[in-house]
Amino acid sequence: MNLYIPIVGMVVLATVFVAVSMTLSVLIGPGRKNRAKYDSYECGIQPTPQPVGGGRFPVKYYVIAMLFIVFDIEIVFLYPWAVTYHQLGLFGVIAIISFIVTVLVAYFYVKRRGGLDWD
Secondary structure, three states: OHHHHHHHHHHHHHHHHHHHHHHHHHHHOOOOOOHHHHOOOOOOOOOOOOOOOOOOOOOHHHHHHHHHHHHHHHHHHHHHHHHOHHHHHHHHHHHHHHHHHHHHHHHHHHHHHOOOOOO
16 A cells, blocks of 8 residues: 555645646736637637528648548557567568558648648
8 A cells, every 4th residue: 555655645746736726827817808818719710600501611621630640640550560670570561561652642642632732
């Protein structure tokens, strides 16, 4: 049971720090209240009422985010391969080359279709 005392101490210390910080920010911080401060905020496009018939919804921001996630997942797969490179042998090299080729084909397809253009 003595092994858990440092962990409990860190949890208590973190809780006290959060409580004190939140209390001090309310007491010391500026209290400028206005309508814009409490409105919901979304980056990118300004939220406007939709037309009666629906209308077009620009999805390019979401496409860029999804592409970032897809290509960022590649790192998640490359890191374990790099750690166990010597143990995998020729099979590991062939598997990672086929994986990288597949990702590069997808990347060039998206690039050719204009998916990475910000304009």
